Amino acid sequence: xxxxxxxxxxxxxxxxxxxxxxxxxxxxxxxxxxxxxxxxxxxxxxxxxxxxxxxxxxxxxxxxxxxxxxxxxxxxxxxxxxxxxxxxxxxxxxxxxxxxxxxxxxxxxxxxxxxxxxxxxxxxxxxxxxxxxxxxxxxxxxxxxxxxxxxxxxxxxxxxxxxxxxxxxxxxxxxxxxxxxxxxxxxxxxxxxxxxxxxxxxxxxxxxxxxxxxxxxxxxxxxxxxxxxxxxxxxxxxxxxxxxxxxxxxxxxxxxxxxxxxxxxxxxxxxxxxxxxxxxxxxxxxxxxxxxxxxxxxxxxxxxxxxxxxxx
Amino acid sequence: xxxxxxxxxxxxxxxxxxxxxxxxxxxxxxxxxxxxxxxxxxxxxxxxxxxxxxxxxxxxxxxxxxxxxxxxxxxxxxxxxxxxxxxxxxxxxxxxxxxxxxxxxxxxxxxxxxxxxxxxxxxxxxxxxxxxxxxxxxxxxxxxxxxxxxxxxxxxxxxxxxxxxxxxxxxxxxxxxxxxxxxxxxxxxxxxxxxxxxxxxxxxxxxxxxxxxxxxxxxxxxxxxxxxxxxxxxxxxxxxxxxxxxxxxxxxxxxxxxxxxxxxxxxx
Ligand SMILES: Nc1ncnc2c1ncn2[C@@H]1O[C@H](COP(=O)(O)OP(=O)(O)O)[C@@H](O)[C@H]1O
Ligand SMILES: [Mg+2]
Numbered sequence: 001x002x003x004x005x006x007x008x009x010x011x012x013x014x015x016x017x018x019x020x021x022x023x024x025x026x027x028x029x030x031x032x033x034x035x036x037x038x039x040x041x042x043x044x045x046x047x048x049x050x051x052x053x054x055x056x057x058x059x060x061x062x063x064x065x066x067x068x069x070x071x072x073x074x075x076x077x078x079x080x081x082x083x084x085x086x087x088x089x090x091x092x093x094x095x096x097x098x099x100x101x102x103x104x105x106x107x108x109x110x111x112x113x114x115x116x117x118x119x120x121x122x123x124x125x126x127x128x129x130x131x132x133x134x135x136x137x138x139x140x141x142x143x144x145x146x147x148x149x150x151x152x153x154x155x156x157x158x159x160x161x162x163x164x165x166x167x168x169x170x171x172x173x174x175x176x177x178x179x180x181x182x183x184x185x186x187x188x189x190x191x192x193x194x195x196x197x198x199x200x201x202x203x204x205x206x207x208x209x210x211x212x213x214x215x216x217x218x219x220x221x222x223x224x225x226x227x228x229x230x231x232x233x234x235x236x237x238x239x240x241x242x243x244x245x246x247x248x249x250x251x252x253x254x255x256x257x258x259x260x261x262x263x264x265x266x267x268x269x270x271x272x273x274x275x276x277x278x279x280x281x282x283x284x285x286x287x288x289x290x291x292x293x294x295x296x297x298x299x300x301x302x303x304x305x306x307x308x309x310x311x312x
Numbered sequence: 313x314x315x316x317x318x319x320x321x322x323x324x325x326x327x328x329x330x331x332x333x334x335x336x337x338x339x340x341x342x343x344x345x346x347x348x349x350x351x352x353x354x355x356x357x358x359x360x361x362x363x364x365x366x367x368x369x370x371x372x373x374x375x376x377x378x379x380x381x382x383x384x385x386x387x388x389x390x391x392x393x394x395x396x397x398x399x400x401x402x403x404x405x406x407x408x409x410x411x412x413x414x415x416x417x418x419x420x421x422x423x424x425x426x427x428x429x430x431x432x433x434x435x436x437x438x439x440x441x442x443x444x445x446x447x448x449x450x451x452x453x454x455x456x457x458x459x460x461x462x463x464x465x466x467x468x469x470x471x472x473x474x475x476x477x478x479x480x481x482x483x484x485x486x487x488x489x490x491x492x493x494x495x496x497x498x499x500x501x502x503x504x505x506x507x508x509x510x511x512x513x514x515x516x517x518x519x520x521x522x523x524x525x526x527x528x529x530x531x532x533x534x535x536x537x538x539x540x541x542x543x544x545x546x547x548x549x550x551x552x553x554x555x556x557x558x559x560x561x562x563x564x565x566x567x568x569x570x571x572x573x574x575x576x577x578x579x580x
Pocket of ligand 1 (some may be wrong): 014580
């Protein structure tokens with residue numbers, strides 16, 4: 001088995017919804033990697049994780065996790081996976097220690113072994129001093145660490161993390177990245193979702209970019225960046241006539257693509273920043289009021305693929 | 313990597329230990345919730361009303377109104393506790409916090425969590441019956457005539473009544489949002505108590521035939537009547553078979569509906 005997760009033409013249409021949340025997504029997560037699902041809100045990331053973790057029923061296609069079909073062997077899949085949901089799902093009636101301890105017990109681990117495992121994880125995740133705190137009293141970063149500790153307490157082979165760093169301060173985010181890397185070093189395959197470009201770029205070995213339920217691109221961060229041809233994106237805010245600005249831009253060497261935005265136009269240019277002065281000169285007569293340059297990165301890859309900024 | 317074989321029973325024990333830990337922490341509020349209603353009822357009906365010259369007439373051969381109250385109030389305590397024990401936390405755990413998810417994602421059939429909830433809710437129901445019983449025997453200002461006329465009937469009723477209450481709690485807990493809990497008490501539980509043959513035996517409703525038929529939908533009627541058979545056989549009561557069969561039917565139906573509702577809520 002070389003793939004920890006294998007999705008084939010996966011499709012999900014929620015009840016009462018006309019558009020599919022997932023539209024024939026196929027991808028493979030190699031064993032031992034940190035795999036990122038990158039996309040804006042509503043892209044279908046949580047739905048994908050939901051199907052892989054047996055919480056959401058696919059309406060088409062197939063998902064195989066650690067060799068088991070989630071449709072046919074959900075119980076076997078649940079034994080092998082760990083899950084940290086997007087929302088904090090810690091048991092609010094139980095302390096931090098109890099959250100981890102009872103999780104072990106739910107997985108059939110005996111009392112003694114569960115206690116030992118809990119102590120070990122409290123130490124490793126540096127939450128021992130808050131062991132008797134209730135989850136509501138924890139900061140976001142700490143709660144996320146507890147959730148992560150709980151997710152791996154039964155020693156899963158594949159770990160699913162849905163937006164593990166959403167809403168965390170930069171320091172907590174870096175600390176969480178280190179934890180995720182250490183889990184990978186333990187041999188756990190990690191599938192995580194994110195809408196942070198830097199996270200996708202620096203933490204993930206491979207990425208799938210999804211939007212509107214569709215898989216747009218897949219590969220290592222380096223591959224994806226080179227596929228976009230090293231283009232920079234330039235956002236132009238214009239007060240004047242856009243059609244004429246378009247014509248003026250089209251004549252410039254290196255301009256690959258011109259997209260409409262709310263405030264004006266966005267263009268992709270190669271090579272990188274050297275095209276900026278020519279672009280500025282070309283659109284200056286059309287009421288250029290603002291300009292932003294996005295260097296070649298996953299962000300420009302995303303812009304090239306979707307015509308949208310992840311932040312929009 | 314080798315994986316531990318699935319151990320359903322160990323997992324269920326884990327679910328119960330978790331519920332027991334939470335119950336221990338909330339021991340005092342639990343106790344107060346259970347005893348407040350019977351204490352006040354006994355105080356008003358066997359002390360305040362008789363003292364203020366308002367005797368409640370009772371059927372021939374029955375020693376006192378306090379005697380009529382014993383099975384009724386034990387049934388109310390068991391049912392209320394079992395329903396609340398399951399419905400209140402479940403409604404929240406299934407809501408925005410999705411706290412239930414960690415338990416649902418354990419490697420067991422999806423019915424495991426609701427099954428464990430019913431068992432533990434029923435256990436709390438029996439516990440509250442046991443707490444309330446001595447209060448009803450000792451505190452009333454008037455004489456109480458209670459004897460265990462049939463142990464098998466008593467045990468059967470304790471099990472069936474608490475199971476039915478917990479199953480109803482599961483059903484309600486999966487069907488209502490946390491914001492609607494107050495409404496549930498007002499339009500489901502309070503009418504059940506007042507129309508549950510708690511303060512009067514079912515036979516006495518023969519004076520109001522339509523009502524006597526309508527209340528047959530109410531599980532509390534069978535709990536109270538069944539406990540009358542076991543504890544106060546001199547008070548008029550239904551046939552034992554009717555109470556057992558009806559509770560069995562209600563418990564099984566509500567359990568099935570509750571488990572189905574639960575699975576609907578946790579799987580999209
Ligand atoms: N339980 C649900 N019922 C109906 N629609 C849903 C449900 N969950 C998600 N959706 C819809 O499916 C789409 C994908 O959502 P989601 O998978 O949560 O995206 P992401 O996690 O990438 O933000 C969105 O349009 C969302 O509104
Ligand atoms: Mg999401």
